[in-house]
Amino acid sequence: MSTRSRIAAVAIVLVAVLGYPLVTLVGGAPRFPTRDECARAATASTEDVQVVYARLDDPVAAEELLRELDRVGFVGASVDFDACGRWKVSYAALESFEQAEALAAQVRDAGFEARVEAQD
DSSP states (O other): OOHHHHHHHHHHHHHHHHHHHHHHTTTOSOOOOOHHHHOOBOOTTOSSEEEEEEEESOHHHHHHHHHHHHHTTOOSOEEEEOTTSOEEEEEOOOSOHHHHHHHHHHHHHTTOOOEEEEOO
16 A cells, blocks of 8 residues: 555544544534433423332332332332433323322322423
8 A cells, every 4th residue: 555545544534533523513512401301390281291209320229119109009100211311210191280299299198209290
């Protein structure tokens, strides 16, 4: 391979290695949602609501919370990986904001945390 060919090969690699990130970031650095942005509080006008018991970093802790909720009678919840990289324990089979509020109040009365949120 001639010197000219080597220089051309290096130039092509450099353009790819340096050019792609520059072109990708022209619109600004990538933005990821904050943990607070993953939880959207529901209002009376929110159509699809859920009761969120917790958002946890540990899937084992999420499963333990789910078992504890089942043990005391709050069945039907699920554990899902949310868009912010956390494990969400929630119940979504609700027909209205009012129904979600009533369930959340019962859950809090039983000593657990519960928030009414818009579904993801």
